[in-house]
Every structure is written in structure tokens, then in C-alpha cells.
Amino acid sequence: xxxxxxxxxxxxTFWSFRHALKFIxxxxxxxxxxxxxLAAMLPGEWHKRLVDMNVRxxxxxxxxxxxxxxISAMTVQRTSAQEIIGRCRQSxxxxxxxxxxxxxxxxxxxxxxxxxxxEAELTLPLFLEDLKNGKAQRLYVDEQWADLAHTPIPLWNxxxxxxxxxxxxxxxxxxxxxxxxxxxTALFGRKTRSKTRGQLLAELESLYLRGWRGAIxxxxxxxxxxxGKLKREILPAMIEWMKQKxxxxxxxxxxxxxxxxxPQLMELMxxxxxxxxxxxxxxxxxxxxxxxGKVQNxxxxxxxxxxxxxxxxxxxxxxxxxxxxxxxxxxxxxxxGFIQESGIVTAMVGLLSVIRGTRLYQRLxxxxxxxxxxxxxxxxxxxxxxxxxxxxTLIAGYRTVLKTIYSPKNYYxxxxxxLREYRPRRPRTFHLQPGYVRAFFKSMLLxxxxxxxxxxxxxxFFWTLARKPRLFPRAITYAIYGFHFRKIAEKVQSKxxxxxxxx
Numbered sequence: 154x155x156x157x158x159x160x161x162x163x164x165x166t167f168w169s170f171r172h173a174l175k176f177i178x179x180x181x182x183x184x185x186x187x188x189x190x191l192a193a194m195l196p197g198e199w200h201k202r203l204v205d206m207n208v209r210x211x212x213x214x215x216x217x218x219x220x221x222x223x224i225s226a227m228t229v230q231r232t233s234a235q236e237i238i239g240r241c242r243q244s245x246x247x248x249x250x251x252x253x254x255x256x257x258x259x260x261x262x263x264x265x266x267x268x269x270x271x272e273a274e275l276t277l278p279l280f281l282e283d284l285k286n287g288k289a290q291r292l293y294v295d296e297q298w299a300d301l302a303h304t305p306i307p308l309w310n311x312x313x314x315x316x317x318x319x320x321x322x323x324x325x326x327x328x329x330x331x332x333x334x335x336x337x338t339a340l341f342g343r344k345t346r347s348k349t350r351g352q353l354l355a356e357l358e359s360l361y362l363r364g365w366r367g368a369i370x371x372x373x374x375x376x377x378x379x380x381g382k383l384k385r386e387i388l389p390a391m392i393e394w395m396k397q398k399x400x401x402x403x404x405x406x407x408x409x410x411x412x413x414x415x416p417q418l419m420e421l422m423x424x425x426x427x428x429x430x431x432x433x434x435x436x437x438x439x440x441x442x443x444x445x446g447k448v449q450n451x452x453x454x455x456x457x458x459x460x461x462x463x464x465x466x467x468x469x470x471x472x473x474x475x476x477x478x479x480x481x482x483x484x485x486x487x488x489x490g491f492i493q494e495s496g497i498v499t500a501m502v503g504l505l506s507v508i509r510g511t512r513l514y515q516r517l518x519x520x521x522x523x524x525x526x527x528x529x530x531x532x533x534x535x536x537x538x539x540x541x542x543x544x545x546t547l548i549a550g551y552r553t554v555l556k557t558i559y560s561p562k563n564y565y566x567x568x569x570x571x572l573r574e575y576r577p578r579r580p581r582t583f584h585l586q587p588g589y590v591r592a593f594f595k596s597m598l599l600x601x602x603x604x605x606x607x608x609x610x611x612x613x614f615f616w617t618l619a620r621k622p623r624l625f626p627r628a629i630t631y632a633i634y635g636f637h638f639r640k641i642a643e644k645v646q647s648k649x650x651x652x653x654x655x656x
Contacts, residue, residue: 154199156247157219158186158192158311161212161226161233162206166530167501167640172637174318176595177588179444181207183370186313187225187252189307189569190323191273197283202311204234215362216244217225224265225252228508229529238264239334249280250292253340253505257509258526259292262386268292273300291522298341301326306356309363319368322356323386324348328375330409331512332433334474337374340509345378350390351483357394361401362595367586371406380418388421395426400518405429409449416465423466423578430462431499437491446512459495463574468627474531475551476505478541485550489557498631499638500553503531504547507538532645555642559635561606565613570630572621606635 163181165171170182180257185205192201202218204211216222222241226234231254244425247266255262256270267289269276283289292408304323314320325347328337348356351639360369377383395402404427412419412430422430434455436449459469473488481487490502506527507514517538525537532555540547557563590602617628624636 155195155218155220156192156195156199156201156223157215157221158188158203158223158225159211159237160188160203160205160207161224161230161237163196164232164530165644166229166532167503167638167641170318170634172640175632176592176599176633176636177318177586178591179318179588180209180316181205182317183319184312184317185225185323186307186372187273187310188223189311190304191223191225191277192308192311192485194277195272201308205316206237206311208316209235211240213244216240216246222246222248222338224248224250224255224493226250226254227252227529228254228527230254230258230491230528231258249526251276253336254529256340257336266291269295272292272299274301274303279365292448297546298327298344298346301346302352305350306359309359314319314365319370320360320365321370321372322360323372324353324376325373325378326552327378329378329408330375330447330449332447333513333516333560334505334508334511336508341374347379347382347387350386353387354390354394357391357402359382361398366401367403367620369402371404374407375409375547376406377408377412377418378538379414380415382467384418385423386426388418391425392421399638400426400566401540401648402426403428407431407433410434410453410455410458412467413461417466419462420578427467428577429468429470431472432459433461434459434471434491434497435474436477436480436484436494437487438477438479438481438484440481441474441477444477444479448564456491456495459497460574463496463571466578468571468575469495470499471495471498471501473500473502474505475502475554476536476540476542476547480542480547482542482546485554488554491565492558493563493570496567496574498564498567498571499634500567501556502551502558504534504536504551505538505540506531532641534648552646553647559639561609561635564635564638565606565632566611568613568628568635569616571631572617572624572628575624578625591649592633593629596629600632600636604636606632612635616647 163169172225204215224234224237238248242264249267249269250265255268259268259270269280271294280293325345326341327345329343331338331343408430410432462469507517508527522539525541527537528535534548536544564619601607613628617625
């Protein structure tokens with residue numbers, strides 16, 4: 154068998170970091186972990202190739218070579234996935250599809266030959282056995298949850314690590330919380346399932362032997378779902394491994410805000426090499442947390458929690474949502490004020506999306522308020538539901554938030570505020586990556602000479618050298634991130650203007 158694994162193109166969003174990646178000469182933030190893991194589950198004697206369309210195009214030659222094309226995608230990749238499926242049909246090559254997009258919306262893809270849904274550890278073996286016996290079915294579904302102790306190490310040899318800014322690892326699946334707007338519990342359940350200590354160390358070792366040095370993203374939707382296991386087993390093992398290897402990596406992940414209540418856990422994470430954590434803040438509005446059932450954010454001082462995490466040595470990145478039924482008219486000013494005061498530099502603010510499989514989708518369907526499918530891009534201004542707030546007011550307010558928080562003055566103020574609060578516990582072992590020096594000089598040219606933020610860039614430049622010299626690389630990195638975020642914010646402004654002009 155010749156198996157071609159194809160990862161669709163990811164559109165330009167906050168998460169793509171596409172404009173920032175150009176500074177370091179990388180093509181994508183991180184590789185398609187799901188397909189690399191699935192590849193390791195396929196028979197060893199099969200020939201495998203991977204095409205990440207965020208790195209290079211899908212050629213006709215590759216399609217002609219393939220007996221089967223395996224596609225995995227998220228909702229935001231729907232358009233690209235449809236194009237790939239169409240090309241496969243034209244080339245008469247059979248397709249096998251899975252991943253979040255197809256699991257949630259498999260009825261939309263009648264042209265796919267085989268749908269292997271849910272968790273591949275459960276459904277892929279069934280498909281492979283049927284394929285071997287010449288009776289492969291079209292649809293494979295299993296409502297159970299997989300035991301991650303059987304998940305193999307990804308086939309890293311299918312990619313060139315130099316194409317990516319970061320590598321990635323999945324340690325656990327599932328989340329103990331069940332926020333109304335989130336589909337994670339529908340995809341992975343509420344009980345946190347995780348890999349063993351041995352598995353995790355083996356994955357770290359595999360990346361180390363591949364020559365990778367630098368960032369690794371733990372893609373877990375809530376890394377701290379099982380706090381006890383982390384404190385007893387996982388983090389102590391990571392700390393020892395990192396010491397033995399000379400601290401070759403630094404880590405970042407996603408977690409819930411109750412991390413702030415766990416000083417020992419934060420201390421262990423920092424000692425293990427974690428430097429950044431993405432947290433779903435969503436909103437400073439308490440009524441909105443009540444509405445969404447986001448219990449972990451309720452009845453707490455969110456601003457104080459953020460600062461506690463920053464002072465523990467973890468930089469906080471934040472997700473924010475506008476468009477809840479409970480949003481008051483003042484929500485736009487509240488969001489701006491919270492983001493500025495918190496020092497959350499990477500503040501990803503999006504409009505509420507109604508995703509299939511969520512409790513929010515079910516509720517709005519009952520209320521007759523659904524008006525389309527979610528695009529997966531919460532910055533594209535295409536509401537797929539009828540909001541309580543007047544839509545024009547909601548979109549105009551959202552545009553104001555982005556324009557304000559990503560104006561050079563406000564953005565660079567947040568960088569300095571973060572650097573004042575952030576307390577790194579140890580110097581990072583610096584590994585000079587290809588492109589870093591070029592990125593530094595490119596930032597001085599594009600941001601410090603020709604950019605409209607040049608005054609703020611040089612203020613940050615010299616302030617950091619004088620006050621926080623250890624954090625100078627981080628300051629330049631955030632300046633480069635700001636270039637990307639402003640590009641996304643500008644795209645939001647121009648899209649709305651084009652729509653209103655009738656184009």
C-alpha cells in the first residue's frame with residue numbers, strides 16, 4: 154500500500170501565526186500531530202508520505218502515487234479539506250477521513266470513501282482489518298473512549314522538523330469541565346485520560362533524538378485535568394529527564410484558570426520547563442460565565458488569578474469571547490480594560506461560535522436561533538446564530554476591541570506590564586535556532602524602522618535591556634507576535650468594510 158497523509162491548509166487566524174513565522178523562515182507553527190500518530194498505527198510495511206499543505210502544496214504526482222489518501226482536519230480547515238477530496242475524486246484515489254471536522258459533520262461529506270471517526274485507537278483497527286479482508290465499510294464509529302496507553306509515538310520521520318516553529322505532544326484527552334460553547338467533552342469526554350510516564354518520556358526522547366531543540370506544545374485541551382498524577386508522577390519525571398538532557402526543550406500548554414489555586418503544581422511545571430499557558434478567560438462578565446456553565450471561572454478574581462500565574466513563572470495567553478446572551482452594552486470596554494490591566498499580551502479575542510456537538514448548539518437549535526454552520530474561524534465576522542445584541546452593534550464593538558488592544562501603544566504597554574509581573578524561576582537554556590538571528594534584525598527593520606510601531610518598539614527594546622535583560626529575547630518575540638496580531642485585526646476591519654460596501 155502507498156498511503157498519502159494530507160493535512161489541509163489552515164487559514165489566516167490568530168492561531169496560525171503566519172505573519173510572525175515569516176520572521177524566522179518557518180512555514181507552520183507545528184506539525185499535524187494527529188496524522189503523524191495515525192501513521193504509526195498503520196502497518197509497518199506500507200509506504201507512507203505526508204503532505205502538510207501549510208508547508209508545501211499537494212502535487213498531482215503525489216496523488217498518482219497514492220493508493221489511499223488519509224485526511225484529518227479541524228472545522229476551520231473545511232474549505233481546504235473539500236478541495237482535497239475533490240482532487241482525489243478527479244484522480245480516482247480513495248479517501249479515508251477522520252478528525253474533529255469529520256467526526257462532527259460526517260453527513261456533509263458524502264464523497265469520502267471511508268469515514269473513520271472518533272478516536273483512531275478504537276476505529277482504525279476495525280477499518281484496517283476490514284480492508285485486509287476486502288470488505289471495508291464506509292463508516293466506522295465507536296462511542297467508547299480509548300486507553301491512551303496504547304497510543305504509539307508519532308512517526309516524526311515523515312516531516313522535516315525545520316519547517317516548524319514548535320513540535321507538539323499530546324499527553325491527555327478530555328476535560329473535567331463542560332462549558333456550554335465547547336466541544337471538547339463531546340469529542341473526548343469529561344474524564345481525563347492520559348499516557349503513562351514511560352510513554353511521555355519516550356516521546357520526549359524521540360524528539361530529542363531527531364535533533365529538535367526548543368519549543369514543544371502540549372496540545373492537551375486542559376493539561377491539568379488530573380492534577381494528582383501530574384504532581385506525583387509526570388512532572389517529577391520530566392524534571393529529572395530535562396536535567397539529564399541539559400534542558401533541551403521548553404514547554405507551553407493549555408489549562409483552566411484554577412491552575413492559580415495550585416502553587417505546588419505551578420512550581421513543578423516551571424521546574425519541568427513550562428513557560429507559557431493558554432487559559433480560556435472568555436470574559437470578565439460573571440453573568441456570562443453563569444450562562445456558559447464555566448464553573449471554574451465563576452466566583453473568583455480573574456485578574457488576580459492571572460497575576461498569580463504570571464508571578465509563579467508562567468506567561469499567560471488568553472482566549473476571550475464576545476457574543477454571549479448575557480453580554481451587557483459595556484462588554485467591549487470591560488474586555489479592553491481587563492486585557493490591558495492583566496498584561497495578557499497574546500489576547501485572542503473572537504466572536505462566539507456555535508459548534509456542532511455542544512450544549513450551546515442544542516440550546517440555540519431548540520430556540521430556533523441557528524442560521525448556519527460554524528466556520529471554525531471566530532474572527533471572520535460570520536455569525537452562525539442570532540445574538541441577543543443587535544448584530545451590527547456586536548460586530549462594531551468587536552472591531553473596536555481588536556483595533557484598540559492591538560494598536561501599537563496598547564499592545565506594547567501590555568508587553569511591559571507582563572515583563573514587570575512575570576517571574577521566571579530559572580534562565581532558559583538557549584538553543585540558537587535557524588532563523589533567530591535573521592528574525593532579530595528583520596524585527597529591527599520592519600518594526601523599528603518602517604513600522605508604525607517604531608517608537609514603541611525602541612522603547613521596549615531599551616527598557617528591556619535596562620530593566621529585564623534576561624527577558625530580552627521574549628520581548629522581541631512578543632513584538633514579532635504583535636505584527637501578526639495587527640495583521641489579523643486589520644483583516645477584520647477591511648472585511649467588514651468590504652461587506653458593507655456590497656463587494
